[in-house]
Amino acid sequence: QQPVQxxxxxxxxxxxxxxxNCSSSKALYSVHWYRQKHxxxxxxxxxxxxxxxxxxxxxxxxxxxxKKQQSSLYLTASQLSYSGTYxxxxxxxxxxxxxxxxxxxxxxx
Amino acid sequence: SQTIHxxxxxxxxxxxxxxxxxxxxxxxxxxxxxxxxxxxGRGLQLLFYSVGIGQxxxxxxxxxxxxxxxxxxxxxxSKKLLLSDSGFYLCAWSRQMVADQPQHFxxxxxxxxx
Numbered sequence: 001q002q003p004v005q006x007x008x009x010x011x012x013x014x015x016x017x018x019x020x021n022c023s024s025s026k027a028l029y030s031v032h033w034y035r036q037k038h039x040x041x042x043x044x045x046x047x048x049x050x051x052x053x054x055x056x057x058x059x060x061x062x063x064x065x066x067k068k069q070q071s072s073l074y075l076t077a078s079q080l081s082y083s084g085t086y087x088x089x090x091x092x093x094x095x096x097x098x099x100x101x102x103x104x105x106x107x108x109x
Numbered sequence: 110s111q112t113i114h115x116x117x118x119x120x121x122x123x124x125x126x127x128x129x130x131x132x133x134x135x136x137x138x139x140x141x142x143x144x145x146x147x148x149x150g151r152g153l154q155l156l157f158y159s160v161g162i163g164q165x166x167x168x169x170x171x172x173x174x175x176x177x178x179x180x181x182x183x184x185x186x187s188k189k190l191l192l193s194d195s196g197f198y199l200c201a202w203s204r205q206m207v208a209d210q211p212q213h214f215x216x217x218x219x220x221x222x223x
Contacts, residue, residue: 002152029208030208030209032211032212034212040216040217041199041214041215041216041217042153042199042214043214044211044212044213047209047210047211049208049209087152087153089212091207091208095207096155096158096166096168096207097155097207097212098155099145099152099153099155100152101152102151102152
């Protein structure tokens with residue numbers, strides 16, 4: 001029951017916005033978001049708990065729609081440092097975290 | 110503050126050789142510990158996780174095994190490596206209660222099987 005992310009890849013110019021979606025086939029307890037730069041370990045961005053909350057981290061924010069079993073990550077006014085692969089991770093019934101398929105984001109000057 | 114150490118950073122091993130990767134966490138007690146594998150250009154596959162000393166849950170049947178001999182030590186082993194074992198191995202920790210606690214990753218071990 002690996003969550004599915006879309007799009008698979010995004011190419012942006014600096015200053016442009018992007019949205020990355022994460023969908024699960026099972027009811028969600030929480031959604032995690034991580035960013036992994038090439039050759040490095042994933043780094044935690046934020047967690048959203050059920051309740052439809054939104055969170056922000058610098059110019060990156062996320063929403064969680066519990067009914068639709070979906071989460072979206074919003075990257076506003078993208079910077080070169082935003083490049084990397086973004087993974088969502090879903091938790092069902094407070095069990096283990098299952099990582100999504102990943103979205104590769106490239107930001108060019 | 111908490112830190113996680115993982116070594117070695119890179120490893121080249123022949124097919125059929127044994128493997129031992131070690132991970133230690135500092136600055137916290139009774140963490141959840143995880144081993145992930147990532148094939149080139151792919152996602153993160155959970156291999157094992159542990160909620161306490163001697164408690165190991167296996168996610169994928171394979172020729173790998175894990176052990177947790179001490180509270181903050183997690184070891185990934187194999188008796189005979191296969192070509193398909195190549196990949197980027199990541200150790201991670203979190204506080205108990207997975208749902209609302211982030212996972213923190215070590216720097217990873219890049220394993221190449223020849």
